[in-house]
Amino acid sequence: MIPEDLRYTREHEWIRVEGGAGVVGITDHAQDALGDVTFVELPVEGAELTKGEEACAIESAKAAVSIYAPAGGKVVAANEALEDDPGLVNTSPFGEGWIYKLELADPSEIASLMDAAGYAAFLAAEEEQ
Amino acid sequence: MAGMHGMHEMAKKTALHDRHVALGGRMVDFGGWRLPVQYEGVLAEHRHCRAAAVVFDTSHMGQFMLRGSDAAGRLGLIGTQDAEALRVGRCRYGFLLNEDAGVLDDTILMRLGADELLLVVNAGRAETDLRWIEGHLRGDVELVDLSAAGWGKVDLQGADSAKVLAGLADVDPAGMAYFGVARGQCCGRACLISRTGYTGELGYEIMAAGDDLRTIFDELLSSPAVRPAGLGARDSLRLEMGYPLYGHELTEDRNPIEAGLAAFAVPDRPFIGSDRLRVLAETAPARRLVAYRAESRRRTNPGNEIRCDGRAVGAVTSGAFSPSLGVSIGMGYVEAPFAEAGRQLAVDTGRCELAVVVCDRPLYRGGTCRTNDPL
Numbered sequence: 281m282i283p284e285d286l287r288y289t290r291e292h293e294w295i296r297v298e299g300g301a302g303v304v305g306i307t308d309h310a311q312d313a314l315g316d317v318t319f320v321e322l323p324v325e326g327a328e329l330t331k332g333e334e335a336c337a338i339e340s341a342k343a344a345v346s347i348y349a350p351a352g353g354k355v356v357a358a359n360e361a362l363e364d365d366p367g368l369v370n371t372s373p374f375g376e377g378w379i380y381k382l383e384l385a386d387p388s389e390i391a392s393l394m395d396a397a398g399y400a401a402f403l404a405a406e407e408e409q
Numbered sequence: 410m411a412g413m414h415g416m417h418e419m420a421k422k423t424a425l426h427d428r429h430v431a432l433g434g435r436m437v438d439f440g441g442w443r444l445p446v447q448y449e450g451v452l453a454e455h456r457h458c459r460a461a462a463v464v465f466d467t468s469h470m471g472q473f474m475l476r477g478s479d480a481a482g483r484l485g486l487i488g489t490q491d492a493e494a495l496r497v498g499r500c501r502y503g504f505l506l507n508e509d510a511g512v513l514d515d516t517i518l519m520r521l522g523a524d525e526l527l528l529v530v531n532a533g534r535a536e537t538d539l540r541w542i543e544g545h546l547r548g549d550v551e552l553v554d555l556s557a558a559g560w561g562k563v564d565l566q567g568a569d570s571a572k573v574l575a576g577l578a579d580v581d582p583a584g585m586a587y588f589g590v591a592r593g594q595c596c597g598r599a600c601l602i603s604r605t606g607y608t609g610e611l612g613y614e615i616m617a618a619g620d621d622l623r624t625i626f627d628e629l630l631s632s633p634a635v636r637p638a639g640l641g642a643r644d645s646l647r648l649e650m651g652y653p654l655y656g657h658e659l660t661e662d663r664n665p666i667e668a669g670l671a672a673f674a675v676p677d678r679p680f681i682g683s684d685r686l687r688v689l690a691e692t693a694p695a696r697r698l699v700a701y702r703a704e705s706r707r708r709t710n711p712g713n714e715i716r717c718d719g720r721a722v723g724a725v726t727s728g729a730f731s732p733s734l735g736v737s738i739g740m741g742y743v744e745a746p747f748a749e750a751g752r753q754l755a756v757d758t759g760r761c762e763l764a765v766v767v768c769d770r771p772l773y774r775g776g777t778c779r780t781n782d783p784l
Contacts, residue, residue, distance in 0.1 A: 315435075315446075315447060315450060315451060315641070316451050316452040318706055318708070318730035319705070319706040319707050319730065319737070321707065321760065337760065339706075339707065339708050341447070341450075341451035341452060341641050341645065341729070341730060342446060342447070342451065342641055344710075366706065370450075
């Protein structure tokens with residue numbers, strides 16, 4: 281399951297660009313590898329992030345991982361529903377399990393991210409390793 | 410997202426390995442063995458154990474059979490369990506200690522007969538334990554490493570486990586007391602069945618030869634009440650009960666007194682480490698093992714510093730999200746004045762200082778392990 285309308289990072293984040301903003305989450309592959317998400321440390325609204333900077337963190341019953349910013353910008357929203365129900369990241373990674381929203385500093389940065397086909401090929405290559 | 414990849418090489422496979430793979434188990438290395446950390450998911454498996462029953466493959470654990478007229482006498486000098494006083498058909502938790510009363514391993518000793526005892530030990534310590542015990546054996550006693558001979562073990566755990574087992578075993582599970590053990594048949598296969606476990610729920614451990622264990626595992630899973638569970642759920646279940654895990658709460662640098670487990674190492678007879686235990690018992694320990702819970706779901710991790718008013722007073726040994734309590738829980742050693750229940754402390758998780766409160770063990774109080782009415 282790799283939605284066509286998103287862009288992807290090598291760290292398994294996705295970003296959905298809507299005008300000058302981008303909604304960020306982790307992919308289905310990522311949530312499956314993590315297992316049951318037990319806690320999401322949401323980014324602080326107003327935080328200024330540069331592309332590739334750590335935005336927040338996710339803990340699962342098996343692991344803890346950092347979530348990076350797919351592009352630079354200011355955090356304008358965080359998904360507070362995840363505070364009580366972090367399992368939304370597992371059940372709806374591309375929907376209700378979104379993590380935060382960025383006001384993009386430079387929308388042209390999105391072009392450097394993988395599209396769905398590129399991410400599918402990236403996953404296939406990772407599998408082979 | 411990063412840091413999800415692990416290495417796996419040279420680990421041993423249990424007799425149930427093909428079952429785990431067929432069931433979709435996520436295989437990891439643990440104590441030198443390939444074992445499933447989860448099947449459908451840690452949280453679901455944890456909850457199913459508390460609500461119904463699950464089965465774990467615990468074949469990685471060491472099983473040492475000791476036979477001979479001197480077996481009980483010698484074992485009683487090596488480990489903290491009083492093997493000679495242990496009645497046939499009973500099990501006892503205890504330790505192998507070094508001369509300094511440091512914990513070499515925590516074990517379950519089962520008295521199968523007057524001259525026959527089974528010692529169940531941790532996977533990661535099995536080789537060390539074997540050398541240690543063999544080095545201290547004298548007289549008429551023979552030690553057989555059943556694990557090396559292909560024996561394995563499954564743990565059936567959960568309130569429904571007696572109902573499940575009653576239909577499969579010729580031993581009456583409801584008639585077996587907590588920490589009882591009996592020889593019998595399960596699914597027509599010879600085995601040992603003990604009413605023991607590591608979850609806090611009513612449960613049974615079933616020990617059998619590898620071929621027989623496969624049949625038993627398959628039959629247990631054919632019961633609609635039973636699901637397979639992996640190491641992840643096993644860890645969160647034991648942590649909710651405040652049970653120690655070797656390598657975390659117990660090491661060669663910890664003694665049973667500071668771990669709050671002095672009742673399982675009473676130096677009223679000579680055994681390795683008993684002299685030191687008597688000396689240690691004369692003064693209150695400087696540090697104590699505590700269990701704690703947070704208000705948040707944020708996990709604490711082994712090695713995290715425990716603080717009081719900004720000052721380091723201890724360190725975390727285990728941490729996990731508690732599916733039953735809905736918050737982060739953990740255990741750790743703290744300076745004794747900070748160990749009483751209700752004490753507010755903080756844990757430096759590396760990302761923030763998390764408020765926690767010291768709690769009595771067990772943290773989860775709904776466990777069915779001691780029930781007198783298993784059915």
